[in-house]
Amino acid sequence: MQNPYKAYPVRIDDIEVATADKTLRTFKFVFLNEGDEEKFAYNVGQFAELSIPGQGEIPIGIASSPSEKGFVMFTVFRTGKVTDHLHNMKVGDVMGLRGPLGNWYPIEDLEGKNIVIIGAGFAFTTLRSTIKYLLEPENRKRFGRLDVIYGARHPGMILYKDELVEWEKRDDINLNITVDSTDDPDWKYHTGFVPTVTETQAPQGDDDTYAILCGPPMMLKFTKPVLEKLGYKADHIIMSLENRMKCGIGMCGRCNIGKELVCKDGPVFTLDKLNEMPEEDQ
Amino acid sequence: MKVIKIDKNTWASGIDSLRSGYRLVGPVMQGDAHDFKELTSDEAPDMAFGNTRLSPKSVVFPQSEPMFTYSLDENDPEHHILKDAPKDYSARAVIGMRPCDAKAVALVRMNFDTPDYRDPYWMDAYDATTFVGLACDNPCETCFCTTAGCGPYHEEGLDVLLSDCGDTYEAKALTEKGEKLLASAGWDAEGDASVFEPKKADAEAKIVTKVETANLRGKNSLDLYDAPFWKELSFSCINCGTCTYACPTCWCFDIQDENKGNDGVRMRNWDSCMTSLFTMHGSGHNPRDQKHQRFRQRFMHKLKYFVDKYDKGLMCVGCGRCVQQCPANIDIRTICNKMNGYEAAS
Amino acid sequence: MESYIGKIREISERLLSDGTVECVVGFRKGTVALTNEPCMITKAEDAKDLVWDANCRLNLANYLTGRKEKIAVIAKGCDSRNIVNHIIENKISREQLVIIGVPCKGMADKNNPESLQDNCATCTHRNPVIYDELCADLVEEQTDVDKYEDVRAVEAMGTQEKWAFFEELLSGCTRCYACKNACPLCYCPTCFVDESRPQWVGKGTDPIDIRTYHFLRAYHCAGRCTDCGACEAACPQNIKVRQFTKKLEKDCNELYGWEAGLTVDQRPPLDSFKLDDPEKFIM
Numbered sequence: 001m002q003n004p005y006k007a008y009p010v011r012i013d014d015i016e017v018a019t020a021d022k023t024l025r026t027f028k029f030v031f032l033n034e035g036d037e038e039k040f041a042y043n044v045g046q047f048a049e050l051s052i053p054g055q056g057e058i059p060i061g062i063a064s065s066p067s068e069k070g071f072v073m074f075t076v077f078r079t080g081k082v083t084d085h086l087h088n089m090k091v092g093d094v095m096g097l098r099g100p101l102g103n104w105y106p107i108e109d110l111e112g113k114n115i116v117i118i119g120a121g122f123a124f125t126t127l128r129s130t131i132k133y134l135l136e137p138e139n140r141k142r143f144g145r146l147d148v149i150y151g152a153r154h155p156g157m158i159l160y161k162d163e164l165v166e167w168e169k170r171d172d173i174n175l176n177i178t179v180d181s182t183d184d185p186d187w188k189y190h191t192g193f194v195p196t197v198t199e200t201q202a203p204q205g206d207d208d209t210y211a212i213l214c215g216p217p218m219m220l221k222f223t224k225p226v227l228e229k230l231g232y233k234a235d236h237i238i239m240s241l242e243n244r245m246k247c248g249i250g251m252c253g254r255c256n257i258g259k260e261l262v263c264k265d266g267p268v269f270t271l272d273k274l275n276e277m278p279e280e281d282q
Numbered sequence: 283m284k285v286i287k288i289d290k291n292t293w294a295s296g297i298d299s300l301r302s303g304y305r306l307v308g309p310v311m312q313g314d315a316h317d318f319k320e321l322t323s324d325e326a327p328d329m330a331f332g333n334t335r336l337s338p339k340s341v342v343f344p345q346s347e348p349m350f351t352y353s354l355d356e357n358d359p360e361h362h363i364l365k366d367a368p369k370d371y372s373a374r375a376v377i378g379m380r381p382c383d384a385k386a387v388a389l390v391r392m393n394f395d396t397p398d399y400r401d402p403y404w405m406d407a408y409d410a411t412t413f414v415g416l417a418c419d420n421p422c423e424t425c426f427c428t429t430a431g432c433g434p435y436h437e438e439g440l441d442v443l444l445s446d447c448g449d450t451y452e453a454k455a456l457t458e459k460g461e462k463l464l465a466s467a468g469w470d471a472e473g474d475a476s477v478f479e480p481k482k483a484d485a486e487a488k489i490v491t492k493v494e495t496a497n498l499r500g501k502n503s504l505d506l507y508d509a510p511f512w513k514e515l516s517f518s519c520i521n522c523g524t525c526t527y528a529c530p531t532c533w534c535f536d537i538q539d540e541n542k543g544n545d546g547v548r549m550r551n552w553d554s555c556m557t558s559l560f561t562m563h564g565s566g567h568n569p570r571d572q573k574h575q576r577f578r579q580r581f582m583h584k585l586k587y588f589v590d591k592y593d594k595g596l597m598c599v600g601c602g603r604c605v606q607q608c609p610a611n612i613d614i615r616t617i618c619n620k621m622n623g624y625e626a627a628s
Numbered sequence: 629m630e631s632y633i634g635k636i637r638e639i640s641e642r643l644l645s646d647g648t649v650e651c652v653v654g655f656r657k658g659t660v661a662l663t664n665e666p667c668m669i670t671k672a673e674d675a676k677d678l679v680w681d682a683n684c685r686l687n688l689a690n691y692l693t694g695r696k697e698k699i700a701v702i703a704k705g706c707d708s709r710n711i712v713n714h715i716i717e718n719k720i721s722r723e724q725l726v727i728i729g730v731p732c733k734g735m736a737d738k739n740n741p742e743s744l745q746d747n748c749a750t751c752t753h754r755n756p757v758i759y760d761e762l763c764a765d766l767v768e769e770q771t772d773v774d775k776y777e778d779v780r781a782v783e784a785m786g787t788q789e790k791w792a793f794f795e796e797l798l799s800g801c802t803r804c805y806a807c808k809n810a811c812p813l814c815y816c817p818t819c820f821v822d823e824s825r826p827q828w829v830g831k832g833t834d835p836i837d838i839r840t841y842h843f844l845r846a847y848h849c850a851g852r853c854t855d856c857g858a859c860e861a862a863c864p865q866n867i868k869v870r871q872f873t874k875k876l877e878k879d880c881n882e883l884y885g886w887e888a889g890l891t892v893d894q895r896p897p898l899d900s901f902k903l904d905d906p907e908k909f910i911m
Contacts, residue, residue, distance in 0.1 A: 001400040005349055005537075009363045032363075053352035053362050054539050054546045058564070080564040081824050094362040243569070244561045246537050249399045252553070253534035254560060256579075258503055259587035264398070278507040278582075280569040313800065314739065314866055335865065336802070345802065346832030424660065518666040520690070522806035524864045538831050551832040557805070559822050609806050609862035610686060611658040611665035 004249045007051035007096025008036040013071055015091055020156025023078050024122055025087055026063070028071040029097055040100060042066055044107055044130040045240060045268050048099030049248045050074065052089075056082045059245045059263065061214075062100065063125040065132035067139075072097065075125045075159060101248045102267050105130055105212055105238060113208050114144040118223060120151045120194045120215035126240060127214050128160050131167070140172055144208065149201055151178040151194035151219075155187060176201045195222040198230075205232030214240045224271065234272035241267045241274075285473035286464050288444075288451040296467035297326060297377070303466050304412065305374040307341050309334050318376065327377040329446070332422055333601065337383050337530035338376055339390065342407040345527075348547045349403065349537070355544040364548065369403075375412040375463055382425070382599040384415050384439035385432040386530030389599070392592055393533050403550065412459045415440040419485050422602060426615060429492040430600030435482035445481055452477050493618040495596060498589050505626035506586055507578070515617055516577035518610040523554035525604035525612070531584070531597050534560075555579050581617050632730060633680045635763035636702060639728050641675035643700045649726050653691050654678045654702040662741055666691060678702070680763075682736040685745065685861035689812040693719045701725060702763075704732035706747075706856035708756035709889025710812040713852055716892055719815060729759025731767040738861060747857035747870060750775045757890050775855075776878045782871065794839065800865035801838045803831070807869045808845060810862035813852050820844060846872035851880045851896040854889045883909075 014028035031037045042048075042062055049057040058080075064073035078087045089095070107130065115134065119127040127150070133139060134146060148167075152158045158177065168175050178190035178197045190197050194215065203209055211232055213220060220239065227237055243255040243262040250264030258277040260266060269277075288296065300306060301323065308327025309316045316331040318338040348367035355361055391408065394401035418425070418434035427433050437443055441460030444451045452473045455461040464470070526532045536553035539546055553560065556576050562568045570576045588597035598614065605613050640652040655664040656677045664683045668691070669675060680702070688701050689710035699720075703711060708729060714720045732755075734748030743749075750773040755766045782793060805821075808814045821829050821841055829844070830837035853873045860870050880886045883906045884897040897905070 001402075003366070003402045004399045005402075006364055006366075051364070053350075053364055053548065054354050054541050056539055057537065083564065084825075096362070096364060242563075244563050246535075250396065251393055251399070251401055251533075252536070253393075253555065253583075254553075256583070256587065258507070258582075259591045276504070278504060280575075317800075346834065514668075517668050517691070518686075520806065520809035520862070522809040522862070523802075523804040524806045524862075527802050527804050528864060536831060540830050540832075549830075549832050552802075554804075557822075559818070605660055607864040609810055609864070611660060611663045613659040616659060 005098070005247070007049070007057075007098040008040060009033060009094060010072075010097045012089060012091050012093045012095070015089075018075050018159050024075055024159065025078070026073060026075045026159075027086070028064075028073050029095075030071050031097075032094070037070075037072075040072065040097070042072075042100035043104035044133050045105035045126050046100040046102050047126070047248075047267065048072070048074070048097055048101060049245075050076070050082075050086065051096030051098050052082055052085060053096065055085045057098070057246070057248075058082045058086075059101070059242075059248055061123075061126035061129075061240070061267075063128050065129045065136070067133055067136045075122060077122050098248065102263055103265070105240075105268055107133070110210055111142050112144060113210055114146070114203060116147045116149070116202050116209065116211045118149045118194060118198055118202070118211060118213045118215070120219040121153070121157070122159065123214040123216065123240070124150055124159055127212065128163070130212065131173070132163075135167065135170070135173065145174070145203065146172065147174040147176070147201070147203060149176045149178070149194060149198050151180070151197065153180045154182050155179055155184055174201075193222070194219050195226045198223055199226045202227070202230060205230045205236060207236075210236045210238060212238045212240075234275060235270050237271040239269055239271060239274065241269060243267075283455045283457070284461070285475040286453045286455065286469050287471045287473035288453055288469045289471070290449055290451065292469065293451070294326060296469050300375060300463065300467050303373060304463070305372060306377055307338065307374060308377040318379075320374075329378055329416060331378070332420075333380050333383075333603070335603070335607070336528055337386065337601065337603065338379055339383070339386065339530050339533075341374065341376055341411060342387065342404055343390070343533065343552075345552045347403060347550050349550050350548040352546050352548070353544055354541065354546060358544075367547065369406070371406045371410040373410050373412070375414060377414045378416045378444075379413050379440070380418055380601070381415050381434060381436040381438075381440065381443070382427045382430075382432055382601040383530045384413050385436055386439070386599045386601070387413065388439035389531050389594065389597060390533050392594070412441045412463045413439060414442040414460070414463065415444060417443055417445045417481070417485065419446060419481065421485060421489050423490060424602030424605045425489055425600060426491045426493050426602065427600035428486050428489045429495060430598050431595035432599050433482070434485035434489070435478060443478075445478060447477060454478065491615060493600070493615050494622040495585075495618060497622045498585055498596075498618075499593075501586070501621070501624065502626070503582075503586055503590065506621055506624060507582060509621075509624050509626070511620055511624070512578045513574045515612075515620065516574040519556075519573060519577050519612050520610050521556045521558060521573055521576060522609065523552075523556055524607050524609065525580070525614075526554035526556055527552060528603040528607050529598075530601060530603075531599060555583070577612075581614070581621065584614070585618050585621055632763045633678065636680055636728060636730070637675045637678050639761050639763060640669065640678060640700060640702075641672045643726055644670070644672040644675065648698070649700040650697040652678070652700040652702070652728075653688050655680065655684045655688075658683065662736070662738055680730065682734070682741075683738075685735045685738065685858065686810060687812050687856045687858040689714055690810060690858065692725075693812065693815045695720060695724070698724050698726070700728055702728045702730055703756050703759065704730045705751065705753040705755055705757070706732075706854045708758050709753060709854040710856060712758055712889040712892050713854070713896075714812065716895060722892070726761070727756065727759045729756030729762045731755045731762070731764050733767060735857070735861075739866060745857050746860065746868070747855045749773070751855075753854075753887075753890075758892070776874065778871070779874050779878050782875070794871075795835065797868060797871060798835070798838050798842060800867055801833075801842070802865060803833065803838065803841065804864060806862040806864060807859035807867075810858040811849070812856075812858075813849050814845070820848075842869065842872050846876055849873050850876040851884075851886060851898045852888050853877050
C-alpha cells in the first residue's frame with residue numbers, strides 16, 4: 001500500500017481572492033506527476049490535507065466537483081500558521097496534496113430523490129462541489145428537485161458569485177441566497193439568517209427529500225430544529241463536521257467524537273448518527 | 283508449536299549468536315530503573331527486572347521519528363517535495379518483553395494496520411521485530427492484567443514466551459518468527475510444555491488487584507459521557523503526559539515540520555490527549571478546553587470507545603504503569619470500576 | 629504529623645458547615661503506597677476523608693489558579709508562599725481564601741521514604757507565611773542548612789563538565805511536562821513550548837529541545853520559585869529538575885536579597901526596578 005502520509009506534489013495554478021475582506025482565497029492545484037490526478041479521484045464532500053513542507057498541513061474540503069478535470073480547487077480561510085503561509089504563496093509555487101480523505105455525501109444513494117442543500121459562510125465549499133456535480137448534464141436528470149439555501153454575513157462574503165449568477169438562470173435549481181444584513185439598496189435576494197430563510201424556502205420534509213447541511217456550529221444548531229419542524233427525519237439530514245486533524249487517516253487519535261473519527265468515519269454524518277455521539281462541547 | 287529448553291549456561295552465548303542477525307533490545311538498568319534500550323555488543327538483557335518505566339512500544343513507535351525530508355531551496359529541482367526519510371528496518375528482537383506489553387502491541391496494531399490504510403513506519407518496524415516475552419512469575423502489586431484481558435502468561439502478540447524455571451528457560455515458540463529466532467540462537471533442546479499451565483495458574487493467583495469490566499460494553503456511551511463523576515474524579519489531574527507516555531496502548535501522535543535553513547524534516551512525535559491544546563482548532567475554538575473534558579476523553583477512549591469499536595476488550599492491559607507513575611494518583615482502576623458500575627438516573 | 633489531621637478535619641468541617649467556604653482543597657489517602665491524592669471536598673461530612681502525612685508532596689496552590697469560589701486550602705510552608713505569589717500575580721484574591729496553615733516537618737522522598745525529600749532537607753520556611761487558621765503549633769525553622777551546596781558544585785564545573793552534567797541529568801526526559809503542570813507558577817494559557825507563531829521549541833526528543841525547555845522554564849520561574857519540590861515529586865523519570873530552578877533562586881537571593889513568596893506587600897525583583905539593581909549580567 002502507498003504511504004498514506006506522503007503528499008502528491010502539486011503546483012498552484014490559479015489564485016483568486018474570494019471575498020471582499022480578502023480572508024478567503026480560492027486555489028486551483030495541478031498535479032506535477034502524471035497519473036496522480038487519477039489516483040486522487042474523489043467524491044463530493046471529501047477533504048484533502050494541503051501539505052506545505054516546512055509549515056504543516058491543513059484539512060480543507062474539496063470545492064471542485066469530481067466532474068471538473070485537470071485541477072483540484074479549494075477555498076481556504078486565513079486563520080493560522082499554515083493558512084497564513086498559503087495565502088502568501090504565488091501561482092507556480094510547489095506544495096503537496098494528500099487525499100482524498102474522509103467519507104462523502106451519499107449522493108449516489110439519493111437517485112430519484114429531492115435534495116435541499118443548506119450552507120453558510122465558507123463551509124459552502126464542499127456544497128459547491130456537490131451542486132456543480134449535480135448540475136452536470138449526465139447527473140441532473142437522475143435526481144429530483146434541487147433547492148439551495150446559502151447564506152453569508154454580507155454580500156462581500158459570498159463565494160463563487162459568478163457561478164451563482166449562472167445557476168440562478170437555470171430552471172432546474174431553486175437558488176436562495178441570503179445575507180445576515182446589508183446596506184446595499186440594490187440587494188435583490190433574501191436578508192436574514194439561514195435558519196429563518198430555510199423555514200420559509202425549504203420544501204417540506206418527506207421520505208423522498210433529503211437535506212445536506214454544512215456550516216458553523218451556530219447555524220447548524222438553529223437550522224436543525226427548523227428542518228425537524230418541516231418534517232425532515234434525522235436520517236434524512238446529512239451534515240459535515242470538522243475537527244482538529246493531523247493525520248487525516250484515522251490514526252493519530254486526535255479528531256474523535258466518541259468512537260467516530262471525524263477524518264475517517266466522517267466528516268459526513270447523518271443527524272441520527274450524530275445524535276448517538278457525545279456532544280463534545282459540554 | 284514447539285517448546286525448547288534453554289539451559290541458562292547457554293543463554294549468554296545464544297544471545298551473542300543472535301547479535302549477528304538481529305539488533306537486540308532488552309531491559310537494562312538506567313539510573314534507578316529499568317528501561318528498554320538497544321543493547322550494545324557487550325550488554326545483556328537484565329532478565330531479573332520487574333517491568334520498565336516506559337513500555338517497549340518505542341521499538342515499533344519511537345517517541346520522535348522522521349517521516350520525510352524536504353528542501354526549501356528553490357534552486358533544488360525537487361524543492362517542496364517530500365522525500366522518504368532514510369530508515370533502518372533491519373531485523374530486531376525484543377528480549378524479555380512482558381506479556382502485557384506484547385498484548386498492547388497487538389492492540390495498537392489495529393490502529394495502524396487497517397483495511398484502508400497501512401502506517402508504513404509502525405508496520406515496517408513491527409514486521410521487522412521478533413518479540414520474545416518473559417512470563418511474570420512475580421507480578422507487581424499494581425498489576426491487574428488478569429482482569430484487563432491478559433495475564434502473566436498471556437501469549438498474544440509474542441513470538442516466543444519464556445518461562446524462568448531456575449536453571450533453565452522453557453521457551454514456547456508461538457510463531458514462525460519465534461522458531462527462527464530460537465534456531466538462530468542455537469537453542470534446540472526439546473523442552474517441557476507441561477510446565478506452563480501450573481506456572482501460569484500460580485502467577486495468576488498472585489495478582490492482587492482487579493478491575494470490573496463486565497458491564498462496560500453494554501453501557502450506553504452517552505450515559506457514561508454525561509455521568510456526573512467526571513469533574514470530581516479529574517480534580518487532582520494535572521494534565522501532563524505521564525500516563526499517556528508510559529502506557530503501552532496509547533498511540534496518539536503529532537506531525538511537525540522542523541526546518542534548519544533550507545532543509546527540513548517532517549517529524550512524528552508522541553502526543554497526549556491530556557494536553558490542553560490537543561484539540562485546539564485554528565479558529566481558536568477548543569472542544570476540550572477544560573480539564574475534566576480531556577480527562578473524560580482518555581478514560582472513555584480506553585474503557586468504552588475502544589471496547590465498542592473493536593469488540594476486543596479494553597484498550598488497557600493492566601500493566602499498572604500509569605497507576606505507579608501518576609503524580610496526582612489518578613487511578614484507572616478506580617475509574618474503570620466507577621464506569622462499570624454506573625447507573626444513569628432514569 | 630499524623631496529629632495534624634484531627635485539627636485539619638475539624639477546621640474543614642466547620643468551614644463547610646457554616647458556609648464560610650464552598651470547598652476545601654486538601655489531600656485524601658492515595659490508592660498506591662506512599663502517595664496521596666489532592667482532592668476537593670464540598671460537603672462537611674467528607675472532611676473525614678482528608679489526610680495529612682509525609683506523602684503530601686504536591687503543591688496545592690497549583691489547584692487554586694483562576695478559581696472563583698471561596699476556598700479553604702491546606703497549606704504547608706512552601707504552598708503558602710506560592711499562595712502569596714498567586715495573590716501578587718492576580719491568580720486568586722486573598723478574600724477568596726481561608727488558608728489552613730500546616731507547620732511542616734518535611735515530606736518523605738518518594739523513592740527513599742526513610743529520608744526527607746531533597747528540598748525539605750534544606751528548607752528554611754517550614755511554617756506557613758500566611759494563614760487564617762493553624763492546625764498545630766509553629767515548628768522551629770532550620771537554620772544551619774546549606775541550601776545551595778549542589779548549585780555551587782555545578783557552578784564550579786568547567787564548561788565541558790557542566791555540559792556533560794546537564795546532558796546526563798536530562799537524558800531520561802520524555803517531555804511529559806509533569807514538572808511544568810505540577811508547578812503553581814506555570815499557568816500560562818499557551819506555554820512557550822506550545823507557541824507556533826513563531827515556534828520557539830521543537831516538540832520531540834531532540835536533546836537541544838529538551839534542554840531549551842528546561843532552561844527556559846527555569847528562567848520563567850526566576851524570582852518566583854519557592855523550591856516546593858512538586859516538580860521533582862511529579863517527574864515520572866525521577867529527574868532532579870530543581871538543579872535548574874535552584875541556580876536562579878540562588879542568583880536572585882545573591883543579586884537582590886530576594887526570597888519568593890514571603891509577603892504580599894513586595895513585588896518580585898523581575899517585576900520591579902530599583903536604581904541600584906545589579907546589572908553585571910546584562911552589561
